[in-house]
Amino acid sequence: MxxxxxxxxxxxxTxxxxxxxxxxxxxxPSVVAVNTITGKVLGVGEEAYKMLGRTPEYINAKRPLKDGVISDHEMTEIMIKDFIKKVCGTLMIKPRVTICVPSAITDVESRAVVEAAVSAGARKVYLIEEPIAAAIGAGIDISLPNGQMIVDIGGGTTDVAVISLSGIVKSKSIRVxxxxxxxxxIKYMSSTHKILIGEKMAEKIKREIGCVYNPDPDIKTIIKGRNLIKGLPEKIEISQEDIYPSLIAQASQILTSVRSVLDSTPPELVGDIYTNGIVLTGGGAMIKGLPELIKNEIKVNVVLADNxxxxVAIGTGKSFDYIEDLQEGFTNASTYKH
Ligand SMILES: Nc1ncnc2c1ncn2[C@@H]1O[C@H](COP(=O)(O)OP(=O)(O)O)[C@@H](O)[C@H]1O
Ligand SMILES: [Mg+2]
Structure with missing residues (x-):
């Protein structure tokens, strides 16, 4: 076998x-819930996510990876171990594991990630940079001498990178x-309508009617929140056009970083990018109108990756096809070197 x-x-x-x-x-979801009195882990992933924002004082449900960095080592390790055990529980042979780590991660943090995977039973652990994994996952042959631009928009960070010959030529990470x-x-609702809404509600609105290109005033949704002045629950109808200015302000920052990476990319590779187009990955890239916005502003073809x-996960899993291009594999954290 x-x-x-x-x-x-x-x-x-996620x-x-x-x-x-x-x-x-x-x-x-990358969430862990811990009992702060006993130190016992109460739930990881989906189970812990349900507790976010709903915990009594002695339970701490939080995201150990925040803004693209590891903010809590211990909880990150618990999560990695738990998930590896969950998927590999019955395997006879120890797996080889490639992990795609956030771009801003430090050496010490990388080591902790390797350690967690080894102690969860990995035979060998490899680390891969996110834009490379995203490109493989999007079906790009990364080994060619051909410039490709990948824009990965996650929850906390957007990573813009130009790849050629299995390496990153230029990249930029922003916290937007x-x-x-x-x-x-959330800010628009409280400042314009004096209504306080939670993060989950805001995300739902974004998925339903959020748009960053040619907003339609007839696309509307009902928003539920608490009136900040009266303190009472309230419902209000909001259109795609209403929230567009708030969203375009964020999208513009993504556009600026795409422009700045293109500006610092060698001309041959810029030529390739104009031929190949820009590939968008990550859940954040699914906001409506983003490919059209970038295409219209940068004048380059833009496609949203299939999944x-x-x-990134698909590319990370398939990266074993490019094993000679990966960083050396580690069998334990003490063999970990950069
Ligand atoms: N259909 C969608 N429309 C707009 N945004 C979405 C959609 N699906 C997911 N997202 C957003 O994608 C972000 C998470 O992206 P993901 O690639 O999973 O992040 P990360 O790499 O940080 O784990 C969240 O902000 C989420 O709201
Ligand atoms: Mg991601």
Missing amino acids: AGMDIGIDLGTT IIIYMSGKGIVLEE AGNHFDQAI PVEC
Whole structure:
């Protein structure tokens, strides 16, 4: 029996695991809930997500990866171990694991991630950079001497990168992504309508009617929240056009970083990008109108990857096809070197 290979996208919003021969086997929110008195882990993933914002004082439900960095090492390790065990529980042979880590991660944090995977039973652990994984997942042959631009928009960060010959030529990471669109909606509701809404409600509105190109005043939704002046629950109808200015302000920052990466990219590769187009990945890229907005402003063809949310995980799992291009694999954290 051939050994099993798995790829883990260690996203700040969602953790997704791809297994060779099976495809996506796990997709859960990156949340851990802990009893702060006993220190006991009460839930990981979906289970812990349900507790977010609804916990009594002694329970702490939080996202250990925040804004594209690891804000809590211990909880991140618990989460990695739990998820690997969940998908590999009955495997006879220890798997090889590739992990896609957030771009801003430090050396110490990378080591902790490797350690967690090894102690969860990985035979060998590889790390891969997110734009490379996203490109493989989008079906691009990364080994060619051909410039490709990938824009991955997650929950906390947007990563813009130019790839050629299996390496990153230019890249930029900014802290503007999906969650910032949600925050912009919350701010709009409280400043313009004096209504307080929660993060989950804001995300729902974004998915339903959020748009960053040619907004339609006839597309509307009902928003429920609490009136900040009267303190009472209230319902109000909002259109796509109403929230557009708040959302375009965020999208413009993404546009600026795309422009700045293109400006610093060598001319041959810019030529390639004009031929190949720009590929968008990540859940944040699913906001309506984003490909059209970038296409219209930058004058380059823009496509949304087929599975924007799963793209990085798929590419991480398939990265074993490019094994010689990956960083050296680690069998334990002490062999970890950069
Ligand atoms: N259909 C959708 N429309 C707009 N935004 C979406 C949609 N689906 C997911 N998102 C957003 O994608 C972001 C998460 O993207 P993801 O790639 O899973 O993040 P991460 O890499 O940080 O784990 C969230 O902000 C979420 O609201
Ligand atoms: Mg991601």
